[in-house]
Amino acid sequence: MAGSTTSYYFVIIGTKDNPLYEAEFGTFKQGGDGVPKFREEQRHMNQFIAHSSLDCIEDLQWASKEMYLKTVDKFNNTWVSCFLTGGNIKFLLLHDARSDEPIRQFFTDVYDLYCKTLMNPFYEVNMAIRSQTFDQKIKAAAKKYL
Amino acid sequence: MNRDTSPFRPASTGASPTPKHASLTASTNLRYSLTRKSIYDRHLNRTKTSELSKSAFAFLFGEMVQHAQKKVYGVQDLEKKLNQHGYAVGQRFLELLLWREGRTAKRETRILGILQFISHSLYRAIFQKPADTLEKVRENEDEYMISDNDPLVNSYISVPKEMSQLNCAAFIAGIIEAVLDGHCFPAKVTAHTAPSDMWPGRTVFLIKFEPEVLEREGLRHGST
Amino acid sequence: MSSTSRARLGEEVWKTRTDKINAELVTLTYGSVVAQLCKDLDGDYAEVNKQLDKMGYNIGLRLIEDFLAKSNMQQKCANFRDTADVISKVGFKMFLNITPTIANWSSDSKQFSLMFDENPLADFVELPDDGKAQAELWYSNMLCGVIRGALEMVQMQVDAHFVNDVLRGHDTTEMRISLVRYIDDEMPADDE
Numbered sequence: 420m421a422g423s424t425t426s427y428y429f430v431i432i433g434t435k436d437n438p439l440y441e442a443e444f445g446t447f448k449q450g451g452d453g454v455p456k457f458r459e460e461q462r463h464m465n466q467f468i469a470h471s472s473l474d475c476i477e478d479l480q481w482a483s484k485e486m487y488l489k490t491v492d493k494f495n496n497t498w499v500s501c502f503l504t505g506g507n508i509k510f511l512l513l514h515d516a517r518s519d520e521p522i523r524q525f526f527t528d529v530y531d532l533y534c535k536t537l538m539n540p541f542y543e544v545n546m547a548i549r550s551q552t553f554d555q556k557i558k559a560a561a562k563k564y565l
Numbered sequence: 566m567n568r569d570t571s572p573f574r575p576a577s578t579g580a581s582p583t584p585k586h587a588s589l590t591a592s593t594n595l596r597y598s599l600t601r602k603s604i605y606d607r608h609l610n611r612t613k614t615s616e617l618s619k620s621a622f623a624f625l626f627g628e629m630v631q632h633a634q635k636k637v638y639g640v641q642d643l644e645k646k647l648n649q650h651g652y653a654v655g656q657r658f659l660e661l662l663l664w665r666e667g668r669t670a671k672r673e674t675r676i677l678g679i680l681q682f683i684s685h686s687l688y689r690a691i692f693q694k695p696a697d698t699l700e701k702v703r704e705n706e707d708e709y710m711i712s713d714n715d716p717l718v719n720s721y722i723s724v725p726k727e728m729s730q731l732n733c734a735a736f737i738a739g740i741i742e743a744v745l746d747g748h749c750f751p752a753k754v755t756a757h758t759a760p761s762d763m764w765p766g767r768t769v770f771l772i773k774f775e776p777e778v779l780e781r782e783g784l785r786h787g788s789t
Numbered sequence: 790m791s792s793t794s795r796a797r798l799g800e801e802v803w804k805t806r807t808d809k810i811n812a813e814l815v816t817l818t819y820g821s822v823v824a825q826l827c828k829d830l831d832g833d834y835a836e837v838n839k840q841l842d843k844m845g846y847n848i849g850l851r852l853i854e855d856f857l858a859k860s861n862m863q864q865k866c867a868n869f870r871d872t873a874d875v876i877s878k879v880g881f882k883m884f885l886n887i888t889p890t891i892a893n894w895s896s897d898s899k900q901f902s903l904m905f906d907e908n909p910l911a912d913f914v915e916l917p918d919d920g921k922a923q924a925e926l927w928y929s930n931m932l933c934g935v936i937r938g939a940l941e942m943v944q945m946q947v948d949a950h951f952v953n954d955v956l957r958g959h960d961t962t963e964m965r966i967s968l969v970r971y972i973d974d975e976m977p978a979d980d981e
Contacts, residue, residue, distance in 0.1 A: 438573045470572035480749075481785050484671040484678075486663070505663040505672055506656060506747035527668075534664045535604050538657055538913035540820025541827070541922075549918065550595075552605045595918050596958025604915050612912055615812035618803075620855050621884040622815045624848045625931075629822050632844055636829075653821040654814070661813070691814055717810070 426455040427565055428465040428513040429557070431533070433545035434506070436473060440548040444561040453562060468492075469511045472499040476509060486530075487523050502526035506544060508533065514565075521564045528560035609664060619717075627722045630733060640728060644735035644756070651739025659744045662690055672748065676709075676774070676782055679748050683741055684711050691740070692717055702771075707779055709772045711741070714764040732756045734768040741770055751775040795874050798860065799882035806859050807883060812909055819910045823928060827917070834925035845931035849938020852884075856939065859883060865943070869968050870894070872945065873901050876936065876966075885909055889964075902952070905929075905962040916956050923958060927951045933964060944972040 425448070430441040443455035443462070457465065472492035479488050480503055492499040500522045502510040510529050512522055532553055536542050597603060633646040663670045673679035684696035702708035718733045734756035742754040752774045759769045790798075822844075826837045860879050866872040873891050881887050881903075889903040910929045916922040927933075933949040940947050946969040953959040 432573070436573060438571075467572050480672070481674050481781070484674055486670055486672055503672065505659050505670075507749055530664060531609065532605060534609055534660050535607075535913070537660055538609075538817075539604060539915050540653070540817070540824040540913070541915065541917045544656055550605075550915070552603050556605050594920055595915065596923055598955040598958050598960055600960045601955040604913055607912075612813050612816070612909075615886075615909065616809040617812045617815045617886055617909060618884045619808040619810045620852075622810050622818070624852055625815065625819060625822070627851075628844045628848050629818070631847065632822075632840075650818065650821045650825065653824070654817045657817055658813075691811055693811065 424456045425449075425451060425515055426457050427561065428455075428457070428462075428469065429561070430466075430469050430511050431529075431548065432469075432473070432509040432511060434508065435545060436470075437545060438547075439508070439545065440553070440557070442554070442557060442561075444558065444565060446565055447562050448565075465497075465513055468494045468497055468499060468513060472501070472511065473509070475499075476501050476503065487526060489519050489522075490517060500526075502530065504530060504533065506537075508544075525560050525564040528564070529557060532556050532560075609661065613665070622717075623722055626718055626733070626736070630722065630724075630731075634728070640730045643728070643731060647733060647735040648739035648742065648754075651736040651741075652743040653739075654736075655740035655743025656747060658687060658691060658740065659747045662686060676750065676778065679745060679750050680709055680711070680772070683744055687740075687744060688713075705773075707774045707776070709774075711770045711772065712759070712767065713737070713770070714761075714767050716766065716768045719766040719768065732758050732768060734770070737768075738770050741772065745772070745774075750778050752778065792874055792878070795878040796888070799879040799888065802859050802879065802883050803886060812886075812912075816909055816912045819931070820914065827922075827926070832919065832921065834922060838925075838927050838930045841927070841930035842934040842937070845934020845936075846938035847934075848931070849935040849940070850942055852935060853939040853942040856880060856883065868898070869945075870898055870901075872940070873903075873966070877903060880939070892963075893965075895967075900965065900967040903964045903966065905964070908955075908962055911956055911962075914956060923956070927954060928956050929954070929962075936964075936966060941972070946970050946972055 425446040427444045427446070428441070429444065431439040433439050443457060445451050445454040445456055447453045475492045476488065479491055486503055488501045488503060490498045491501045496515050497513050498515065498517060500512045500514065510526050512525070514522070536548055536550065536553060537544070629650065630643070630647065634643055637643045637646060673682050680699055684699045688694065688696045696711045697714045698710070698712045700710045702710060713734070716734045716737060718736050722733050724731050724733065738754040738756040742752065745752045745754070752772050755771050757769045757771060759767050761767050823837070823841065826840055827834070830836045830840070860883065862875070866875060877889050877891055881889055887905070887907050887909065889905045891901055892904050893902040894900070908929060910932070914928060916926060916928065930951065933951065936949045937947055948967045948969055950965060951963065952965050953961045953963040955962050
């Protein structure tokens, strides 16, 4: 039997609902090979699911002071988890099973990488993040925790 | 991914001289030094306790003011420029401080909470002391004041004579504004000289919130 | 004064006679200045370098007084090697808490390099990935101006510029400083 088909879609969203970075990962857990297994129509849906969860987040962000809001929305079999930074940048992860703690750890690493990006004077809030090192580190974090 | 049908707005490419890519693909053009760790490989706490001399900052800040002064029309315009520099600094300190709080980090969801964060945690982290007072303006329900008896940027910097109206603490006002904005408490923050007998350089930061902030506060928490 | 006692003097001034401040505030403020210049000048990095140098020069003219007062240095430097020593061990130590290494003296002792193992101004920085900045921008160029301005106030005309920078992908950060001439007291500084 083939390894796990669990796949993740991750997107960082700026303060104007603009995507700053996106990536897909497969899992390395349960014999997975780390390659995302989204079918074409699902890939397209992912963006819409992420986008439509923004309304839920806007409500939740005033009800909780946590940065990690855990799962904020669900669409069919897809869960949306969210981490909200102090500067109102959203990290969204779409996944097909609940696992709050590993996702928290993943988001914590992402926040570290985001802060490092922001500390660079040539980066401005809401700019797309195109650093290859950033991309590699995000994928390494996904491999480690997801 | 098909960007044309994406529900998202496009990412800002900023006004900086970076090329305007059409997609979010990673770039590969930078050269990296073999002897210097990339910014992503350096720990964010490496500089947490680092110090430099106050006069180094004073010289830099003074020259920043001088330089900004060349291309402005009057004091207000100059204060706006200083505010913008402060804003860029404030945006970064905001995330850095929350990152440093780790798992216990909290976003502030109330006006009073965010103002206390600014006058205590933020102020202490940047200036090694809390702000001196935090008050509500009695007459106006959308206004608050944070005061600093001796703002760093005023105690070391001599303002050119023709700019006697200038309060360099507009820079700090920009820091405050960035933190409020970041937390979705949009406000206009201005610095005003308010000397007292003991503190000739005393400055009051007047914070005027946008109507939406008060509406939300009334709506979510049942008070007006 | 020997090189070791200079180092001790630098330490002492830093520890006991220097008001200190959060380094990140300085680093981020400098970053904002450079980024704003790059924007204002629309990516004309040669001009950005020039402006940074000029700002540094203005700082240097005023900074020397603070330097002399705090370091309490009475006598003039005996020679240019002496000057190099003071810049590194007392000057940089006093303001930026670093001691760049002196290297690559020319045979006539009129040129040397400052090697920066650390550079607090450039913490967190990655140059823009525009195919240009890494070839044209000297991010810390203000430091060159500071040295030029400060030395001019003590009768030395020098040329100072970066020749390597780790931000550009080089293995070192190196500033080259050359003595042009000692300025005669009788002559105004701008009279060439």
